Amino acid sequence: MTGKKLPEWNNLDANDERDSVVLHPETNFRPENKETPGIVTDGVGSQLFNEREPGRKKPERAPLLERADGDPPDDREPLETVDLRPRLSPAEKGSRFFFLLCAVLAMGQMLLIMVFLFGEAVGLFLEQAGSPRVALGSFLFGTDWYPTYPEPAFGSFALVAGSLAVTFVSTLLAGPLGLGLAVFLSCLAGRRTREWVKPAVELLASIPSVVLGLVGMMVVAPFLQETLNLPTGLNLLNSSLILAVMATPTIASLGEDALSAVPRDIQDASYALGATRWETVWRVTMPAALGGLSTAVILGLGRSLGETVVVLMVAGGAAQIPGSLFDSVRPLTSTLAAEMGETAIGSSHYQALFALGVVLFFMTLAFNLLAWHLSRRWRTGR
Amino acid sequence: MFLTGYGKAARKRRDRLATVVIASLAGFVLLVLASLMTYIFVQGVSAVSWEFLSEFPRHAMTEGGIFPAIVGTVYLAVGSMCISIPLGFGAAIYLAEYAKPGALVSAVRLGVANLAGVPSVVFGLFGLSLFVTTFGFGRSLLSGCLTLGLLTLPTVTAAAEEAIRQTPASFREAALALGASRWQAVRQVILPAALPGMLTGGILALGRAAGETAPISLTSATAYSPALPDSPFNEAMALTTHIYNLATNGSDIAATRPQQFGTSLVLVTLVLGLSLFALVIRARLRRSRRW
Known part of the structure; x- marks a missing residue:
């Protein structure tokens, strides 16, 4: 007896929170165009382009491939993994990275100042040749x-x-x-x-x-x-x-x-x-x-x-x-x-x-x- | 009694008294500030002439002008803006447009808020240690610009973030609803709306950079140079350090007094002119804003 197998790609819904799905040879069909995995004509794919909130926890959801109790473990080789994350243009990625870098630098300056001030000062309190150590x-x-x-x-x-x-x-x-x-x-x-x-x-x-x-x-x-x-x-x-x-x-x-x-x-x-x-x-x-x-x-x-x-x-x-x-x-x-x-x-x-x-x-x-x-x-x- | 009692007359008396006291406190402060400005102007104006602005110092600074100091200050202020404006605007765009509330954003914001209060002399020490010594730039215009750039970065970031946040959310939502990506929305809708406000913060920071003394004297300034700097690795004179040196270290402090006040007037005119410019832009912006 086999479990009820759902074609995984077809079964994606707008709230899907996963970054990728695994396609199996028998049960899933491949999207026509691998380059744009989000565009499929079943009416849900375009929703996948919604930006996800990176910090948010992914909710628990039942596995798409439902299996009955007596089924043998599914050990077939996956056919391929399809990336579902929104495709960002290079300008989009580049600008986001640049702005993040600026923000990190603006904050990291604080740490840099501390590191350099401490680095120059610490010698005063350490043992060294020629000059007295200060308590x-x-x-x-x-x-x-x-x-x-x-x-x-x-x-x-x-x-x-x-x-x-x-x-x-x-x-x-x-x-x-x-x-x-x-x-x-x-x-x-x-x-x-x-x-x-x-x-x-x-x-x-x-x-x-x-x-x-x-x-x-x-x-x-x-x-x-x-x-x-x-x-x-x-x-x-x-x-x-x-x-x-x-x-x-x-x-x-x-x-x-x-x-x-x-x-x-x-x-x-x-x-x-x-x-x-x-x-x-x-x-x-x-x-x-x-x-x-x-x-x-x-x-x-x-x-x-x-x-x-x-x-x-x-x-x-x-x-x-x-x-x-x-x-x-x-x-x-x-x-x-x-x-x-x-x-x-x-x-x-x-x-x-x-x-x-x-x-x-x-x-x-x-x-x-x-x-x-x-x-x-x-x-x-x- | 004058200060006690809760009758109507007593309360009215207290009200009047407090009004007089507060108004006279305010008047006193304004009077002090006004007489300060008048003093600087009156003392300085007799020393300022075209020769003073366009010539090199002569005779142990007792004669001649302050041209190299003006040039040095302009180089330092503009150079520091080349550092802090791209970085500050970038950080502000990230904080206002991209960042989602979380540990990173809190850390950045706390860092920026704290950096704004770090004394300029500490930035000077940092610049001395990092740029002058570690990077080996020596005491140079480049070290001074980098130090001042980092010094003004928090001010620029905070002002730019404020300006971006003042653009209405509907602008952003309309752009995204038309299918613009985040970067397209930022570049074509939000930045054009926020840019005047962001630049106002930049101009204020420019004035601040021109008026700093301690960080420059630690990283780039020289008391006298016979020629203008011709590379970023040269030392340069600056208006602020010039005033300080003339007022404290000169061989004949009394003889250079007109020079000191003349330089002060030039510096104050430069800095207040920049600030005034920024304030006027801001006021116009507020009036012309249609959202």
């Missing part, structure tokens, strides 16, 4: 940065403290100012004012930082020196002021986006309950935009942390843990830019600078992930 603990927590001494010291703590200090003070200034400007643009200003002021603010965010550094040296430094009677105007306060000028437009622009995304109706509901404008802004609009607002501040903070040439020009450059606003500091970024030109490639100093780069990279990564997390957590609904 990880003394690099991270040491406060002495004397890279060019006969007995060099590579302690990054004072530099990290310098970076954090300028970032913190500048955000303390830029946060309220930027958010104030954002609230003004989004909730107080008329449509006309907003249409002019917002692009102007965004334009100012693109002033090259070296120009702001120059202004810090020429204007802010003498001013601080004279009015506060300091030995030098190049210090923590000066660099924080300039960084605040840089970060404020960023915070204002992103903050305005977040506030504008708050649904109109919940604000109208607040007014309908008799709330004043300020009460609506403070109790309804700002809490609803909290995720976006905090993201704006953190991205502004990240900008201050990573800014190089401003702190190089106006922070003073002494590698010490700052005790007051008027101390000279040496953030990580300015150390990298100032010293990289003077070191021999492959020396301990060069490796130590790359290790500073790794520290900086992870500090900004932490801020970025925090911003990413906050913006997803409190995504402003529409």
Whole structure:
């Protein structure tokens, strides 16, 4: 007794999820044209050209060749295997491959940066001839940065403290100012004012930082020196002021986006309950935009942390843990830019600078992930 | 009391006070930014002349012009766009048109978002390690362009993806319904609609590349070159590093002050001009869009 045999090719339906079918000599007939297996005149073939979703799991389906219990195993040689996947033209395949390559490269860059920074830095912590091995603990927590001494010291703590200090003070200034400007643009200003002021603010965010550094040296430094009677105007306060000028437009622009995304109706509901404008802004609009607002501040903070040439020009450059606003500091970024030109490639100093780069990279990564997390957590609904 | 109480008068007072405070905060910020621009303009404008724009520096940079720095900055900015625009547009098309939600797309998107926040000096270190040392390009225009290209890649990608996503889904569906393949739909329908928006992002990135200092000084810049670069493997001067060098390292910093401010004005004009151009295109696009 033989099982009920179905001609396999004829039995394909539009939902067939397989990439190929096996043709058997007796039970199946071959399609006329092997080159275009999808085109058969039984009315279902053309459906096979539908694009499949590559990631989707194929559903379990019963075998097309139904066999009864007592049948001997089907051990005939298959005649041929026919590919059922949609045939893509070379242009189609090529373009898809190129775009995928670009996307992978855009992401892979992150890994490449890490690999190269680590690769250059790791030598500092390994045993090697001629130069001293530096313990990880003394690099991270040491406060002495004397890279060019006969007995060099590579302690990054004072530099990290310098970076954090300028970032913190500048955000303390830029946060309220930027958010104030954002609230003004989004909730107080008329449509006309907003249409002019917002692009102007965004334009100012693109002033090259070296120009702001120059202004810090020429204007802010003498001013601080004279009015506060300091030995030098190049210090923590000066660099924080300039960084605040840089970060404020960023915070204002992103903050305005977040506030504008708050649904109109919940604000109208607040007014309908008799709330004043300020009460609506403070109790309804700002809490609803909290995720976006905090993201704006953190991205502004990240900008201050990573800014190089401003702190190089106006922070003073002494590698010490700052005790007051008027101390000279040496953030990580300015150390990298100032010293990289003077070191021999492959020396301990060069490796130590790359290790500073790794520290900086992870500090900004932490801020970025925090911003990413906050913006997803409190995504402003529409 | 002024700040407490829930009577109608007290709440009105608080409202007025808050309005005044916020408006004055905003006014203060705008005032600072406006006076900054005025200062840069006033200080710089007396130094800028045709000779300043078209001549080489002379007498330890105290005289002459900044022509090689302008040329270097243009080379670097345009060269970096040759890297980041094809790659960024490609990645954006993949993310917006081809990718199905999954681990790869999340990874790409997270990578792009994080790269946008990586400090430029870290890109400079990366370029120094990869292009200057490992590939052996040395400190050269080529290394600088590649570094700046990678630096601006996330910005270009994000802006281009945004622009593609703003084309209506009906465009895509109509093309596919007419039997177009994915690539045909992208090339003939979606890209023509999205291209102005994508290029706006590119122009903004161009401005950013022109205004960067640290990555250039690590990978390609030289303080002074007697001739224009004639090959991608030459070092080049750039406006940003020129300002930095004059302001910090010169033998006579006070004597080069007009040069510093003149160069600043040229740089600011270049960068803000590019950004303004991009903003105008974007505004026109929004107004003329019919979908």
